[in-house]
Amino acid sequence: MTHDPTSLRSHRWFGPDDVRSFGHRSRLKGMGFDDVDYQDRPVVAILNTWSELNTCHSHFRNRADEVRRGILQSGGFPVEVPVMSLGEMMMKPTTMLYRNLLAMEVEEVLRCHPIDSAVLMGGCDKTVPAMLMGAISADIPSIFLPAGPMLKGRFKNETLGSGSDTWKYWDERMAGNLCEHSWKCIENGIARSAGTCMTMGTASTMASVAEAMGFTLSGAACTPAVFADHSRLAVATGRRAVEMAWDKFTPSSFLTPSSLDNALTAALAIGGSTNAIVHLIAIAGRLGFELTLDRFDELSRITPVIGDIRPSGRYLMEDFYNAGGVPALLSRLTDLLDTQCKTVSGVTLGEQIANAEVIDDEVIRPRENPVSPAGGTCLLRGNLAPQGCVIKSLAADPKLLIHRGRAVVFDDYPAMKAGIHDPDLDVDANSVLILRGAGPLGAPGFPEWGMLPIPKKLLVQGVRDMVRLSDARMSGTSYGTCVLHISPESSAGGPLALVQNGDEIEINIPERTIHWHVDDAEITRRRSELKLPDVVPARGYGRLYAKHVTQADKGCDFDFLTGRSPGAEPGIY
Structure with missing residues (x-):
């Protein structure tokens, strides 16, 4: 195939015989590049989230060089561009506060530079959706390279x-x-190498989501970070990015509502993190599609959990990789997928998984022997969560899936931390622990506080699970009977703000309900006395965030970033 260099986006910067292009070219020369390095070649950006405060990405210095090798092999001009690293383990109160900031950075970096395509290097939790959201909004050819899970502990x-x-x-x-x-x-x-958590936490869930959506090469989601296979994956990703630049293979050219359904089906089938729901809703919003909690629940009711992976199952990501990974898992779900969806590999999803083979039926279960026949994660609605909430029922104690108990309420995380192990706390195994002030606005940033600790005095009695409710998220590595993402959150005036100690709370997972046993008159009285906290910071990014973030059921994106981007190119004068 003959490629036309004048069709490249970067040609607008480097091709014309004018003073501006002279300036662009001369600055490349100042960095030691010669005409042969970039002339008539696609400029491929390597968006690298490496950081010494991000364990998950600590191998990305080397991987960036390997991506570069692949780009050079295919005749591209690689340029490494650092972007914000969201390391879940080190950032407080939560990386979720900064997901939209990284998404904005990715979008603007891609839009304002002479970039024809991009390799998105990410892995740790919020880095994945942030980079996908930004690339979708910029709508420049982009391919995702997951960091990969760490070795078993x-x-x-x-x-x-x-x-x-x-x-x-x-x-x-x-x-x-x-x-x-x-x-x-x-x-x-417990953490013996570079890479993301080796359980099916948010990082591996979102990597699997990206692969099922068509945003990665086949098998990329669960290739362990320190395996030689991961180095080869990096090189192959670089090669493919060059081809995508010539083909103008943008996110809008292959992502559809069916791509999102495929991603959600995969997340459900692996018993994935509840966080995937929030991120997929935000990703859909960037595409101009509506993905609702109801659609999630529809698919949850018909999707079997066949990935036997912790915390919902028995095995770890290295085992999942050895068993065949995401392609093998998807090959057992073809009747639930739209296999005609395109992928960044240049083939359909069906073609991408056509030769996949399950190596271990214990890790990737046959359909007739699932971990759960359906509903590993469930949507609940009721007068405590009129806009919905979620629970990973597969990770809960079966005895608690239908439960009624009296509330033990903590107004915020500091109060919970100070009081949860107080010997005088009025709590027993049947109580319902409640944390509020932990949503998108209240914390701020929607942190992973939803797996409330069991009070010490109950732990010594042998209690290892109890019903816990919050407007927070929880880590994808967490487990227990934890009702999450209660929407609207308490800091936005949701009903959770009105709950008092001793109120009776009932959950019924089979019926998908959550009920607060307080009559309407009493709720009205309490609301008349409610004073909401001022959660808008005085300045900076926090102020922007508080004024524009949406609630959990809407994906927690900024209201001014949803919908398809106009796609306007920057002017060159």
């Missing part, structure tokens, strides 16, 4: 999964069953 003869086993062993330590030496050994062995 180890403690004595136990295989450790990051996050999930942290909570598990912390409970045992609080209950007096784990000594300081063992706790230190777990700390030293």
Whole structure:
């Protein structure tokens, strides 16, 4: 195929014989580049989220060089552009506060530079949706390279999964069953390499979502970060980015509502993180599509959970990779997918998974032997959550899926942290723990506080799960009977703001309901006395965020960023 260099977007910067283009070319020369480096070649940006405060991306210095090698192999001109790194483990109160900031940065970086296509290097939780959202809005050819999961953790003869086993062993330590030496050994062995959490947390869920949506090369989602396969994946991704630049293969040319359904089906089938719901709604909004919680629940009712992966199952991401990964899992769900959807590989999803093979039926279950026949994650509605809330029912104690108990309320995280282990706390195993002030506005940023700790006095009694409600999210590595994303949140005046200690709360997961047993007259009286906190900061990004973020059921994107981008190119004078 003959390529026309004048059709490249970057030609507007470097091609014309005018003073502006002279300036652009001369500055490249000042960096040591020669005409042969860039002339008549696609400019491929490597958007790198490497940071020494982000464990998940600590191998990205090397991977960027490997992406560069692939771009050069295919005749492109690679340029590395650093963008904000969202490292879940180090940023407070939460990386979710900055998801939209990174999305804006990706969009503007792609739009304002002479870029023909981009490799998006991300992995840690909010980095994935942020980069996809920004690339979709810029609508420049883009391909995602996931960071990949870390190696399995180890403690004595136990295989450790990051996050999930942290909570598990912390409970045992609080209950007096784990000594300081063992706790230190777990700390030293739970994260043994670069890469994202090796459980099916938000990072691996969103990588799987990206692959099912068609945004990655086949098998990219679960290739472990430190495997040689991941280096080869990086090179191949660079090569494909060059081809996408010539083909003008933009996100709008392959993403459809069916692509989103495929992504959501994959997230459900792997027992993925509840956070995927919020992110997919935001991604859909950038495309100009409406993805509702009701659509999520429709698919949840018919999608079997066949990925037996922690925290909902038994195995870890390395096992999932060895079993065949996302392509193998999708090959068992073809009747639930639109296999005609295009992917960045240049083929349809059906073609991409045509030769996939399940290697281990224990990790990727046959349809007749699922982890759960359907409904691994459920939508609940009721007078406490009129706009909906969610629960990962697969990770909950089955005995608590229908439960009624009295509320024990904490107004915010500091109050919860100070009071949860108070010996005088009026709580028992049947209580319903409630945390408010933890939503998009209240925290701020919608942090992962939804897996409220079990009170110590109950831990020593042997209690390991109880019903917990909040307007927060929870980590994809978390588990337990945790009702999340209650919308509208308490800081926006949602009913959760009116709940008092002792109120009866009832959840019924099979019926998809949540009910607050307080009569309408009493609710009206309480609302008349309610004083909402001032959650709008005085300045900066926090002020922008508070004034424009939407609620959980709308994806928590900024209201001025939803809908398709006008796509206007920057002027060149």
